[in-house]
Amino acid sequence: MCDIQYIGPFRNHLKNHIELKQAVGYKYATEARHLKRFDQFTLEKYPNANCLTKEIVLNWCSKQPHEVQANQRARASILRQFSKYLDVMGLSAYILPKGYYPKEPQYVPYIYSTEELVRFFDQTDQCHYSSECPHRHLIMPVFFRMIYMCGLRVTEARLLTVGDVDLTTGVLSIHHSKKDNSRLVPMSNSLVERCREYSAKVHAFATSEDYYFPTLGGKPMTSTNVYHNFRRFLWLAGISHRGRGAGPRIHDFRHAYAVHCLKKWTEQGRDLAVYLPMLRIYMGHDSFQDTAYYLRLTADVFPNIILKLQNRYPDIIPVLEGDSCETD
Template sequence: MTASELARDAQDFLRFKRAMGQSYLRGEFVIGGFIQFVASHWGRDGGVRLDVAVARWTARIAGRKAVTVGLEFGVVRQLCLYRRRHDPSSYVPEHALAPVKESHFQPYIFSHDEVRQLLAAATNHNGRFIWSPMFRALVLVLYCTGMRLGEAVRLRMVDVDLKRGTLLVQHSKGRSRIVAIRDDLVRELLHYIEARQQLLGNTHRPDPAVLFLRKDSSPLTVKSASEALRVLLRKFGMKPQSGRVGARPYELRHAFAVHRLTAWSVEGVDVHARLPWLSAYLGHLNVLGTEVYLKATPQLLDLASSRFEEHLHHARRPR
């Protein structure tokens, strides 16, 4: 196998993935890095056994998190599986080469007061590119829907149906979904869209047809939105002044999920029966991705413990 042959097969593989409706941009990045690794070690046309190349590429950086290695390995393994369709003898690495271990990462779960604090700061924000009506609407959409930051930033005007109270998230993680929103969020978005129209009139720029605009009427980017949110998190001490530790913008999604589960639990709802609902709403591929929120906060665990203790108290004693 040569790097040139891998590059050719990779293009076929990416066309196949995109024909199935997946953007596969992250996968393309990983595969490109793998091919570059092979080319740098054995040349574009130098032969190498694929099992050797995959093993050395997987172990190329010492001390990496097992979850990260496993996710990248999974992409290259998918490429190998695709190659086997045309060549039954083609090598496919075993999962044991890069086992995906359980992540012990604990997200920062915002309290309701912290969410209100962030919203108040966004409402009064006046930055060079980030303006307050847009920033307030963005924080509300993130917290009230649990959308990923990229999903919210990529919303187009045609994806927003305020008469029906829905937002359309298109082609995220290989699928699309309709997100229903409450009437109070509808009213907030109506106010923002009015301000958005005034902004376009003041800047005399054509409408880029995306929901969230920066102060110069250009489309909001994930990078600028993420940076603006991190500034607020550092301002209120939820994140250190430097480094990657502490709360992240993504934690608004975690807060939505945990607060929803906690509310159901307080109401006496069977949380496990509602998990598939929440899973579909969040755009998870399966309910396993949603179950992790059940142990994300001590409050949920305390509620579960209290319910179980109450159940035991009322249970009949054995004769």
């Protein structure tokens, strides 16, 4: 149920659109907040509007100062869905053509080497106690290892609860991730042991609803907090950051996990036609294409195995184009 109050000229349609999305299983919380800003925009600029015109759509979707293109495309996509809803309901609405705003040049993921990972994790192990975040020195060694060793998205790790980390079976429960998908993620024995030691120190009296990586007040770490720690460890590990939009990024740990898995399986002679579907489920990919993308990335990062990959899987190695890795 949508609990945001809409007061602009499209208030009832916005409310009904969001409730319909949520009724069929989408969380649609972020989108609802974006549409609240659109609601305020139309209230101020077009208070008497009775249809969603091209002028309203293009004015709302116009790029804002200092806004990156990906954010503009995301706003446009959300409004496009609302326009399609109005059209289905028989109301006049301009539907922005798909791909109306061009994509930014594709980001090429940074694949950490084994040596870089060792240096980075060694720095997390040296993290000091901080009164501002009393558990930081305990959290960081486990948090970043979990992202890499389980191929998690940052938000998936941030929002884990104590109940999501089963230390008996060694399995993580990921709930309502990208596109509202959920999955089970087995951990390695070494990571399970680290989690047991961590839990004994941090969660001796915790409930299953408590966040597994808490900050002050029991709240989950923010993305900003995680990023600041990441940049500090990166610098201490001697791994150069190439500037805004160039990486390395935290999300590249997830890319590195997939590439390293494929490299190992290829060198071991494993049948990737069997292992790729397993990797797809493990990482929570929505389509096989998302997983197959890593075949090309693996071949590019490790050219010594490119012939082996291309000879065995010539038809499923995609060209690196588009922004599929950005939505992963």
